[in-house]
Amino acid sequence: MALPRSAPDWLSRTRVLVVVGKGGVGTSTVAASLALLAANAGADVLLVAVDGKPGLGPLLGGASLGPTEQTLRTMTPRGGRAGRIRGRTISPEQAFGDYLELKGFGSLLRRAARAASFDLIAGSTPGMKHLLVLGKIKELDRERAADLIIVDVPPAGHAAPFLRSASALQAAAASGPVRDQADEVSALLADHTRCQCVMVTLPEETPVNEVIELAADLEDDLGMALAPLVVNACWPDRPGLSMTAATAARRQQITLPAATRRALDEVVRFSLVRVDGQREQFARLDDALPLPRLLLPRLPVARLLPQHLDVLAAALAAEPVVGRVSR
Amino acid sequence: MTSLESVLRDASLLVTCGPGGVGKTTTAAALALAAAETGRRVIVVTVDPARRLADTLGIVDSAGADDPCEVIGATGNPDGSLWAQMLDAESTFDRMITDRAPDQQRAQSILSNPIYRSIAGSLAGAQEYMAIERLHQLSTGGDYDLIVIDTPPSRHAIDLLGAPDRLVTFFSHPVYRVLTVPGRSLARVTNAGSAAFLWAIRRLAGPKVVEDAIEFFRALSGMEAGLRQRASETAAILRDERTAFVLVSSPRAEAIDEAAHLAGALRDGGYPLQAMVINLVNPTPLPLGVELPDLAAGPLADQVELHRELSALAADEAKEMLALRALAHELPLIEVPLLDDVQDLVGLAGLSQYLLER
Numbered sequence: 001m002a003l004p005r006s007a008p009d010w011l012s013r014t015r016v017l018v019v020v021g022k023g024g025v026g027t028s029t030v031a032a033s034l035a036l037l038a039a040n041a042g043a044d045v046l047l048v049a050v051d052g053k054p055g056l057g058p059l060l061g062g063a064s065l066g067p068t069e070q071t072l073r074t075m076t077p078r079g080g081r082a083g084r085i086r087g088r089t090i091s092p093e094q095a096f097g098d099y100l101e102l103k104g105f106g107s108l109l110r111r112a113a114r115a116a117s118f119d120l121i122a123g124s125t126p127g128m129k130h131l132l133v134l135g136k137i138k139e140l141d142r143e144r145a146a147d148l149i150i151v152d153v154p155p156a157g158h159a160a161p162f163l164r165s166a167s168a169l170q171a172a173a174a175s176g177p178v179r180d181q182a183d184e185v186s187a188l189l190a191d192h193t194r195c196q197c198v199m200v201t202l203p204e205e206t207p208v209n210e211v212i213e214l215a216a217d218l219e220d221d222l223g224m225a226l227a228p229l230v231v232n233a234c235w236p237d238r239p240g241l242s243m244t245a246a247t248a249a250r251r252q253q254i255t256l257p258a259a260t261r262r263a264l265d266e267v268v269r270f271s272l273v274r275v276d277g278q279r280e281q282f283a284r285l286d287d288a289l290p291l292p293r294l295l296l297p298r299l300p301v302a303r304l305l306p307q308h309l310d311v312l313a314a315a316l317a318a319e320p321v322v323g324r325v326s327r
Numbered sequence: 328m329t330s331l332e333s334v335l336r337d338a339s340l341l342v343t344c345g346p347g348g349v350g351k352t353t354t355a356a357a358l359a360l361a362a363a364e365t366g367r368r369v370i371v372v373t374v375d376p377a378r379r380l381a382d383t384l385g386i387v388d389s390a391g392a393d394d395p396c397e398v399i400g401a402t403g404n405p406d407g408s409l410w411a412q413m414l415d416a417e418s419t420f421d422r423m424i425t426d427r428a429p430d431q432q433r434a435q436s437i438l439s440n441p442i443y444r445s446i447a448g449s450l451a452g453a454q455e456y457m458a459i460e461r462l463h464q465l466s467t468g469g470d471y472d473l474i475v476i477d478t479p480p481s482r483h484a485i486d487l488l489g490a491p492d493r494l495v496t497f498f499s500h501p502v503y504r505v506l507t508v509p510g511r512s513l514a515r516v517t518n519a520g521s522a523a524f525l526w527a528i529r530r531l532a533g534p535k536v537v538e539d540a541i542e543f544f545r546a547l548s549g550m551e552a553g554l555r556q557r558a559s560e561t562a563a564i565l566r567d568e569r570t571a572f573v574l575v576s577s578p579r580a581e582a583i584d585e586a587a588h589l590a591g592a593l594r595d596g597g598y599p600l601q602a603m604v605i606n607l608v609n610p611t612p613l614p615l616g617v618e619l620p621d622l623a624a625g626p627l628a629d630q631v632e633l634h635r636e637l638s639a640l641a642a643d644e645a646k647e648m649l650a651l652r653a654l655a656h657e658l659p660l661i662e663v664p665l666l667d668d669v670q671d672l673v674g675l676a677g678l679s680q681y682l683l684e685r
Binding site for chain 2: 024236239241256259268270302
């Protein structure tokens with residue numbers, strides 16, 4: 001079933017949303033916020049944490065995520081049906097067991113696989129662990145396990161190898177069930193009506209470089225559809241930050257002690273450096289990555305709490321900003 | 328002498344580890360630079376440097392990056408020198424095979440094997456293993472007084488440390504033994520576990536993968552003893568008293584939680600954790616000193632709001648950092664403020680001043 005109409009347009013056009021980004025950019029937070037946004041619009045959402053980040057469950061108001069699916073939150077219905085968020089992790093071992101069962105491999109093969117030890121099988125077939133997890137996600141989609149499946153992909157340099165595992169195995173295995181599995185996963189990733197990729201970055205030089213490279217990998221090599229780019233932790237560009245504290249105070253007919261002016265000038269200077277740097281990165285994105293952008297505010301907290309997700313989900317519901325297109 | 332100063336003077340291997348996105352690579356480079364300033368010959372090996380940092384260190388793209396290159400003008404100390412090398416998993420793996428293979432032909436047959444190619448290039452974990460392999464090459468080479476190794480983000484750092492042990496386990500597995508016995512037909516594999524393994528792989532991945540795997544393991548077989556020895560030597564180097572692990576985090580909760588987990592894993596594994604660094608700490612603003620309630624919207628309200636947010640952020644970070652402080656016990660814990668630009672030599676030198684608490 002398609003998402004209800006009140007979800008943003010781009011989000012209604014897909015069934016599987018893969019969220020990727022370098023470590024530290026907030027990929028998991030964005031995945032959770034997207035789940036909240038879709039569920040608020042009445043969708044039945046399944047959030048899958050591949051790397052098994054248990055903390056995502058509590059952030060959404062439920063228990064820690066585990067291998068068994070659990071309902072994290074049921075929304076209050078507004079007119080239509082009530083959305084909900086379920087969550088789970090998927091480990092390669094578990095996906096392997098499910099796969100053998102699903103494909104009707106008899107107990108003999110299952111016993112054999114156990115005897116030989118999973119690690120060795122997966123270890124001697126490169127990319128196998130990744131493929132098993134992606135294969136499980138493909139199965140969940142085939143079963144229509146939810147209106148929207150959101151996948152929080154392992155971070156760091158591992159997002160690209162993870163998603164590329166299917167095409168790598170297509171090269172290694174010419175035939176057999178693994179080959180079939182790889183073909184089906186590749187087809188899912190490249191099917192723009194079923195699957196889209198949300199890339200997450202920060203408005204800083206290194207993360208921007210990395211997301212530009214990642215986009216090329218995902219779009220050109222794997223044929224994936226790219227959803228709007230999420231730029232996390234953006235500095236607020238407030239008009240009052242363009243003047244000294246003395247001027248600002250005068251405009252508001254207030255007299256400030258020197259120490260107060262100094263304290264304000266100092267924070268303004270600190271933030272201006274960052275706002276300028278951020279503007280520069282937006283310009284680079286305009287040139288190199290002409291995707292619509294969703295900007296998330298930089299929250300002044302060191303630890304995210306459930307209420308912060310509401311703020312982020314609201315920002316994700318906005319109309320994406322279209323950058324200058326000049327590629 | 329501050330805590331990190333004595334580490335930089337005495338250690339022969341320094342390993343930085345921590346969660347992703349906390350400035351680990353930059354910290355490794357700044358520590359290496361500081362050690363070179365004291366007159367030591369230092370090499371920093373990085374996994375995935377940001378482009379501008381790579382430029383600063385003179386590391387070009389992967390093709391030529393495999394050989395160490397000297398960072399010209401890094402230090403004013405005539406005795407000291409700074410070298411940099413980017414870790415490329417594939418070429419390190421290739422070099423290991425070429426070094427260890429009994430002859431050129433054997434090396435070629437391994438290098439062109441499809442299983443080998445996918446292991447060397449794409450297998451998650453290959454990079455970790457190769458970081459360790461390169462560490463061994465460098466530390467037995469004797470060209471440097473100090474090797475600084477930057478590791479992949481935290482979860483994978485644990486994989487990295489376990490790599491030598493895993494390799495030894497792998498070579499001891501009965502399946503490996505079966506696969507490497509020359510001239511033995513698969514049909515006659517009698518060990519139940521191994522036969523089941525081969526049968527399972529064949530059913531799942533097709534016969535071609537099995538053939539390639541067997542060929543690969545057979546080609547490796549002459550090298551097993553050497554690899555095993557090297558793995559156990561590396562495991563010993565990592566726990567040596569002249570090795571220092573430096574844990575890098577940021578003050579954000581997710582990073583702190585991961586860092587705490589990693590600190591525990593390092594201690595459990597017997598790895599000498601010697602210092603913790605909390606990088607990217609937001610500054611605590613000066614106090615306003617006056618109450619400004621009910622300010623109407625306007626430029627001053629914008630500024631006061633920013634001040635309030637940054638103060639709240641600094642306080643929240645301080646609260647999170649307490650957890651790591653408690654974990655550090657007697658270990659030095661160094662806070663480094665969020666710096667504007669640390670990707671050139673001047674920036675690295677500035678960062679190293681903070682790290683050395685000057």
